Amino acid sequence: MQNNKSGVLESVSRRRKNKGKLNLIMDRQKQSKSESLNNKDTAECACSIVEAEDFSFYYGSTMGVKNITMEVFPCSVTAIIGPSGCGKSTFLRAINRINDLIPNTRIEGTLLVNGHDIYAKKTNLVNLRQQVGMVFQKPNPFPKSIFDNIAYGPRLQGTTKGSKLQQIVEESLKAAALWEEVKDDLRKSALALSGGQQQRLCIARALATRPSVLLMDEPCSALDPIATGKIEDLIEQLKSDYTIVIVTHNMQQAARVSERTAFFCLGELIEYDFTPKIFRNPGKKQTEDYITGRFG
Amino acid sequence: MNGTKLILTRGQATGLNRPLALTPGQDLKGYVASLLGRAVLFLITCTSVLAVLLIFFFVCREALPFLSKISLSEFLINTEWYPEADNARFGALALIAGSVYVTIAALVFSVPVGILSAVFLSDIVSFRIRAFVKPVIELLAAIPSVAYGFFAVLVLAPWMQNKFGFSTGTNALNASLILAVMALPTIVSVAEDSISALGPELREASYSLGATRFETIFRVVIPAAHSGIIAAIILGMMRAVGETMVVWMASGNAAQIPRPWWDISQSVRTITATIAGEMGETPKETPHYWALFALGVLLLILTFSLNVVSEFFLSRAKRALGKQ
Numbered sequence: 001m002q003n004n005k006s007g008v009l010e011s012v013s014r015r016r017k018n019k020g021k022l023n024l025i026m027d028r029q030k031q032s033k034s035e036s037l038n039n040k041d042t043a044e045c046a047c048s049i050v051e052a053e054d055f056s057f058y059y060g061s062t063m064g065v066k067n068i069t070m071e072v073f074p075c076s077v078t079a080i081i082g083p084s085g086c087g088k089s090t091f092l093r094a095i096n097r098i099n100d101l102i103p104n105t106r107i108e109g110t111l112l113v114n115g116h117d118i119y120a121k122k123t124n125l126v127n128l129r130q131q132v133g134m135v136f137q138k139p140n141p142f143p144k145s146i147f148d149n150i151a152y153g154p155r156l157q158g159t160t161k162g163s164k165l166q167q168i169v170e171e172s173l174k175a176a177a178l179w180e181e182v183k184d185d186l187r188k189s190a191l192a193l194s195g196g197q198q199q200r201l202c203i204a205r206a207l208a209t210r211p212s213v214l215l216m217d218e219p220c221s222a223l224d225p226i227a228t229g230k231i232e233d234l235i236e237q238l239k240s241d242y243t244i245v246i247v248t249h250n251m252q253q254a255a256r257v258s259e260r261t262a263f264f265c266l267g268e269l270i271e272y273d274f275t276p277k278i279f280r281n282p283g284k285k286q287t288e289d290y291i292t293g294r295f296g
Numbered sequence: 297m298n299g300t301k302l303i304l305t306r307g308q309a310t311g312l313n314r315p316l317a318l319t320p321g322q323d324l325k326g327y328v329a330s331l332l333g334r335a336v337l338f339l340i341t342c343t344s345v346l347a348v349l350l351i352f353f354f355v356c357r358e359a360l361p362f363l364s365k366i367s368l369s370e371f372l373i374n375t376e377w378y379p380e381a382d383n384a385r386f387g388a389l390a391l392i393a394g395s396v397y398v399t400i401a402a403l404v405f406s407v408p409v410g411i412l413s414a415v416f417l418s419d420i421v422s423f424r425i426r427a428f429v430k431p432v433i434e435l436l437a438a439i440p441s442v443a444y445g446f447f448a449v450l451v452l453a454p455w456m457q458n459k460f461g462f463s464t465g466t467n468a469l470n471a472s473l474i475l476a477v478m479a480l481p482t483i484v485s486v487a488e489d490s491i492s493a494l495g496p497e498l499r500e501a502s503y504s505l506g507a508t509r510f511e512t513i514f515r516v517v518i519p520a521a522h523s524g525i526i527a528a529i530i531l532g533m534m535r536a537v538g539e540t541m542v543v544w545m546a547s548g549n550a551a552q553i554p555r556p557w558w559d560i561s562q563s564v565r566t567i568t569a570t571i572a573g574e575m576g577e578t579p580k581e582t583p584h585y586w587a588l589f590a591l592g593v594l595l596l597i598l599t600f601s602l603n604v605v606s607e608f609f610l611s612r613a614k615r616a617l618g619k620q
């Protein structure tokens with residue numbers, strides 16, 4: 001559906017329109033729920049784009065997350081924070097069903113993306129994942145050239161024209177703050193890049209499919225402060241058009257980039273609210289302890 | 297923490313008191329141990345290398361007199377192999393061709409099946425089925441080749457003759473089908489190992505960009521594992537080239553190049569079968585005897601070079617994985 005766009009800007013206006021339509025359809029059912037978290041800034045996208053209802057995820061008999069009920073709102077950044085092993089990645093990876101690849105997993109409850117129960121039998125996983133992109137915790141470039149890495153998604157969507165691909169690759173690399181470093185040799189193997197460069201390549205690769213929702217699992221954990229700054233700028237830029245869910249261990253980062261923050265602990269959602277509220281005036285003792293570093 | 301120090305941390309800052317130099321003066325025991333260890337390992341390595349070199353040397357020594365009698369070009373280009381005739385001919389081309397025929401035909405059958413099975417096992421079936429099926433496939437390697445030979449002669453040969461009307465049931469096709477089955481466990485096992493060794497990360501990356509399973513397998517998994525897959529093919533090929541008993545029983549043993557050349561329903565004879573079949577009844581120190589050793593050298597060179605190539609690809613596969 002997004003193949004024929006020629007640039008990020010164009011895609012922006014188009015997506016805005018889509019969201020407008022979406023609002024009309026979904027407003028009625030969602031209004032009551034989103035009232036508590038209604039934000040003036042994102043008033044035009046007041047309905048949730050991802051919605052978990054009593055969602056639980058199990059790896060065999062191990063619980064990954066339990067009874068998560070939360071909504072992610074479009075055109076905003078939602079941060080997920082919490083101690084290691086509390087199920088942040090599990091929840092994030094459930095949103096585009098990439099956890100399906102792990103054997104013996106099981107879910108309970110529902111997870112709606114754009115109003116559709118994505119764990120229902122007839123879910124088009126290809127379309128889901130093209131529209132809900134992901135950046136993984138560990139950089140995972142393909143053992144191909146930089147160009148082929150980024151062109152992978154667009155090629156799957158049927159873009160084969162060289163000039164078009166070239167343009168997508170350039171735009172995506174620029175957006176991920178990697179263009180200047182690699183523009184001279186796009187044919188170089190992606191594996192020859194440094195860890196931080198690989199991570200930015202993966203971000204560029206995810207952007208190249210023009211997703212509507214971007215899931216980022218600690219995208220900056222392998223990056224130096226400069227690259228981190230660039231990625232945060234990128235998130236800032238993208239959030240007017242994309243919906244971003246970002247897992248981070250960096251409290252300042254969550255405070256800087258996100259509108260809303262969810263605090264997970266031991267597989268449960270402890271608190272979910274506007275970021276300033278979470279950081280200045282958390283409603284729960286657990287949240288406060290974690291944020292102030294008295295956790296444990 | 298208050299006051300009492302943990303055992304783990306007691307005296308750590310000043311505890312750097314074990315010698316850091318591995319010299320006889322500072323640490324005699326450690327020095328001798330490391331020296332001894334290296335010497336033993338060196339000796340063991342030497343033994344196996346020596347064994348290989350000795351085999352090479354011995355086979356070459358027995359083959360050398362042959363070269364003074366018959367020119368190398370006649371040996372490699374002539375197709376007439378009549379070692380016992382009055383006017384003996386030692387053209388090995390038909391035998392070389394026989395080996396190449398059955399090997400390539402075996403690969404044509406076993407490579408697609410082997411790679412697809414490997415992908416099927418690693419990417420498609422559930423973990424439980426894989427844990428059951430892979431050992432079964434590897435078990436194929438444990439069946440003695442005589443048993444395969446029996447099957448070829450008693451089951452496959454009559455079936456081919458009746459079903460397709462071939463003039464003989466023991467022919468190149470028969471031998472290569474059996475060889476294909478024998479090469480399968482190697483190919484499946486090595487290819488599956490290298491495909492599984494890729495780990496879930498690349499697959500997750502591919503699926504997260506909206507790829508289907510088919511696209512993921514053919515655009516990411518197989519290209520990423522290609523070094524290991526090539527090594528698997530070469531190892532399977534070595535199995536086919538070196539195999540003796542099965543081709544001796546199943547190929548028909550006619551020292552001829554099929555005419556037309558693509559007709560694999562005709563009998564052929566391989567280098568290995570010739571050596572095994574004729575060595576027993578050939579008197580020592582005769583041109584025939586030396587000729588068989590020359591065939592042996594040829595075979596050694598062939599398998600050695602295949603081995604080197606497969607090593608190259610296997611190490612490349614490892615390096616490619618290490619870089620991730």
Ligand SMILES: Nc1ncnc2c1ncn2[C@@H]1O[C@H](COP(=O)(O)OP(=O)(O)OP(=O)(O)O)[C@@H](O)[C@H]1O
Binds near residue numbers: 086091102137
């Ligand atoms: N593939 C898996 N198989 C079995 N259990 C898993 C798997 N992945 C995660 N888990 C378990 O699920 C729980 C949540 O893990 P998850 O990776 O979601 O944590 P996380 O919050 O992302 O931690 P971190 O901050 O360290 O990345 C953990 O207890 C973990 O042991």
Ligand SMILES: [Mg+2]
Binds near residue numbers: 089217
């Ligand atoms: Mg994680």
